[in-house]
Amino acid sequence: MKYNELYISRKTFNKKDGLMGQYQIFILCSLGVLTLIVVILTFNFKRLLNLMNRMIISMFFGMNMGLTVGLLLGSTFQGNLFYSTILSIAIALLAASLSSISFGIMPILEGLMAGLMGGMMGAMLGEMMKIEQSIFIIRIFLFLSISTVFLFPLLQNEKSQRIKNKVWLIKPVVLTCFIILFIVMETNLAQNQFNTLSKSSQSHAHHIENTSKNVKSDSKVISIQAQNMNYSQKEIIVENNQPVTLILENKDQIEHDIEINLPIRDNKSLKKHHGTNENSVHLHVKPKSTEQINFTPIASGIYEFICTIPGYKESGMVGQFIVNKSVAF
Structure with a gap:
């Protein structure tokens, strides 16, 4: 085995690169905005949803939010699973409680338990994955988290599903445009993240090559x-x-x-x-x-x-x- 092969392992962030890059901050801010949107929807749709559907929405959002945040923080703070797990659970519980507060006690409990489990599992997955692999999985759960928005009109009572006027049709069109814009921004930031990792890896390999000259x-x-x-x-x-x-x-x-x-x-x-x-x-x-x-x-x-x-x-x-x-x- 060559000397420099002993060093090349999974790509992680070191202190000079910064633990929280633009991509991580963008995802966390996006999840914050998504939580705010879900909170507004819960107030508007709470009378149009029965208890079972409220619990489904709370559990769905809490679990996917926990998994997304857990994967993001677990891969960012690799080597410190305790810290990433606690932080992931705290964020997931906060998002789940805020999004279910107008639904009642049972949906809140469903959301909190789902957020707790999602945060724990996400942090463990992020700890075990390479960062480029975790970004791919983060995208999946981020899409599922965003999909919570579509559950509100889908699960509302049948009596409330009639379209009152044609202006309502503009809403899904506008929402689709925002999602496309979000995907474009997320893709660009992810690509910048990959480029940063590649440069860091090349710099690390160059350092190893220079160090290997000291080996007899x-x-x-x-x-x-x-x-x-x-x-x-x-x-x-x-x-x-x-x-x-x-x-x-x-x-x-x-x-x-x-x-x-x-x-x-x-x-x-x-x-x-x-x-x-x-x-x-x-x-x-x-x-x-x-x-x-x-x-x-x-x-x-x-x-x-x-x-x-x-x-x-x-x-x-x-x-x-x-x-x-x-x-x-």
């Missing part, structure tokens, strides 16, 4: 990803007296490090890492960053590597670093 030809390259309070590798096996290049890629929005207490040969690259001495390897990585360190183990044995940040070891950031005796031929 006889060095064993070990790549570890830190994500969701876990290391991607729990067991590392190397040979005694063999140069090692340890790469730690932090995919989370919080800081991580790795420390191995073992005898090593003095190496100039170790001196820049705080806390590193002749019997310890310590590598600290900032959020959404990658660092590497070069060292040579000089004693065989089984050593433990951990994240030294308080509580992280107990959460699962621990593993074994095994140094085998070198075989002489």
Whole structure:
């Protein structure tokens, strides 16, 4: 495996790109406007809908709103599922309660439960997907959320479905024009988002290519990803007296490090890492960053590597670093 292939993974936002881009802000504002429209419709149609149809509308809007917001925030704040889940649930519950407030207690409860479930599921889906994949799914649930508007005339009582005058026909035409305009704007912003991701990925690959020049030809390259309070590798096996290049890629929005207490040969690259001495390897990585360190183990044995940040070891950031005796031929 080539060195730079160890780094290329799912595309995520780093701090320099900004967590909330234009696309995310546009979708959130659109959902806010949609919620306001649904609130107005609930006041106008509440006397034209029976209890069952009110509950259907509340559940439909709450679920799709929760899924849309959850996917959006889950993919934006990847690596911090708790934060994205809580924020998604809060927004979905607020939208569901406002849109059902004039429908009565039962529709409000239906909307709140649907928003709660939608926010949780959406955040989990967004955490697991690449951003370009999540945008495709966001479009689907965004369309379903907008479709709530069409439920009001479809579900109203039969006695109220008669068209009083021809002016009423203008409404769906105007609504269709607004939807087309919205789709055009959303598509342009999504394309800009893809372009930003592509440039970020190319810049990251260029950085990796430059960094790879520091790796010795006889060095064993070990790549570890830190994500969701876990290391991607729990067991590392190397040979005694063999140069090692340890790469730690932090995919989370919080800081991580790795420390191995073992005898090593003095190496100039170790001196820049705080806390590193002749019997310890310590590598600290900032959020959404990658660092590497070069060292040579000089004693065989089984050593433990951990994240030294308080509580992280107990959460699962621990593993074994095994140094085998070198075989002489």
